[in-house]
Amino acid sequence: EAQVTQNPRYLITVTGKKLTVTCSQNMNHEYMSWYRQDPGLGLRQIYYSMNVEVTDKGDVPEGYKVSRKEKRNFPLILESPSPNQTSLYFCASRSRRDSFSDEQFFGPGTRLTVL
Amino acid sequence: DQQVKQNSPSLSVQEGRISILNCDYTNSMFDYFLWYKKYPAEGPTFLISISSIKDKNEDGRFTVFLNKSAKHLSLHIVPSQPGDSAVYFCAASARASGGYQKVTFGIGTKLQVIP
Numbered sequence: 001e002a003q004v005t006q007n008p009r010y011l012i013t014v015t016g017k018k019l020t021v022t023c024s025q026n027m028n029h030e031y032m033s034w035y036r037q038d039p040g041l042g043l044r045q046i047y048y049s050m051n052v053e054v055t056d057k058g059d060v061p062e063g064y065k066v067s068r069k070e071k072r073n074f075p076l077i078l079e080s081p082s083p084n085q086t087s088l089y090f091c092a093s094r095s096r097r098d099s100f101s102d103e104q105f106f107g108p109g110t111r112l113t114v115l
Numbered sequence: 116d117q118q119v120k121q122n123s124p125s126l127s128v129q130e131g132r133i134s135i136l137n138c139d140y141t142n143s144m145f146d147y148f149l150w151y152k153k154y155p156a157e158g159p160t161f162l163i164s165i166s167s168i169k170d171k172n173e174d175g176r177f178t179v180f181l182n183k184s185a186k187h188l189s190l191h192i193v194p195s196q197p198g199d200s201a202v203y204f205c206a207a208s209a210r211a212s213g214g215y216q217k218v219t220f221g222i223g224t225k226l227q228v229i230p
Contacts, residue, residue, distance in 0.1 A: 004158070031215070042121075042222035043159070043204060050215055090158050103149065104218070106158030 002027045006091050006107035013081055014115050021076045021110050023091030030096040032074040033058065033104070034066065036087040043090065049074055050096070081114040088112075118142045119207050121221035130230050134192040138205030138221055141186065145207035147216070150179060150190050153202045153223070162203070163190070195228045202226070 004025045013019055025032065033048040035058075045058030049068040063085055065077040074093075078085060088111050092104040120139045128134045136150075146167045151159035165172040165179045165188070172179050178191045192199055202223045211217040 035220075040222060042119075043206075043220040045218070048215065048217075050213060056213075056215075092158075103161040103164065104159075106151075106160070108158050109156070 002105070004091055004093055004105050004107035006089075006110050008110060009108065010111045012113045012115065015082055016080050019078050019081060019112075021078075021089060021091075021112070023074045023076065023107060024072050025074075025091075025093040025105070026072065027093060027095070027105065028071065029093035029105070030071070032068065032091065032093045034064070034074070034076045035090045035092065036060065037090065037109075038087050046076070046089075081112075083114050086112060086114050116141075117221075118145075119205055119219050119221040121205050121224050123224050124222070125225040125227070127227045127229060128195045130197055130228055131194045134190075134195045134199065134226055134228065136190040136192075136203050136205070136224050136226065138188045138190075139186060140188075140207050142207070142209060142219075143186070144209040145219075146210070147208045148179070148181060148188050149206045149208070149218070150177075151204040151206060151220075152199075153204065159204055192226075195226075197228050197230050200226055200228045 007022045030051050034046040035043045044060045047066040049055045091107040094104045149164040150162040152162045153159040163174050163177045181188045202225050204223045205221040208216045208218045
């Protein structure tokens, strides 16, 4: 089954304790992204990757890191989480195409609470 | 600066009637528009899209209309069903650096279809 998986689904942590949210896709997609969803702000892109070892900042990258060492995995790293990073996080992937089509496949989300 | 605006945070419609969800955008460089549907505790899923060179795209009960001069698009659901109750995100994409098609999301409209 084609899918994007994220782990963990729920996480409660404390300020300053480093954490990693994993993301994996089995569709051989080149493009992967991380988004956060907050009330009244919709989905905002944190980072994206166009291929292995190619990453770039999205709209709200502060406080986050990413890496893309393998095509299927795109972990999101919070080196020193703060309460304002409490949010719902989504990983997404899509295929690179010549057309303008931009359908993305989203993971189920990770609910993060930073105390 | 919100480039994609969904001004109605919620909408209630009777089962069998038409649901109309609206979206406005400000960036004239957007060349592809998409609608995603999101159920609670799940990631968004792609619903329907339209290229900027078209003014209408239809897929079963779902039709998206694009008015480029007004920078406005709408999603029509006919007839509405209780299973359509979800949050609907409007999204628009434009080509960014390196050929990446960057997607910007609205804040979402929560649709409730009343049986």
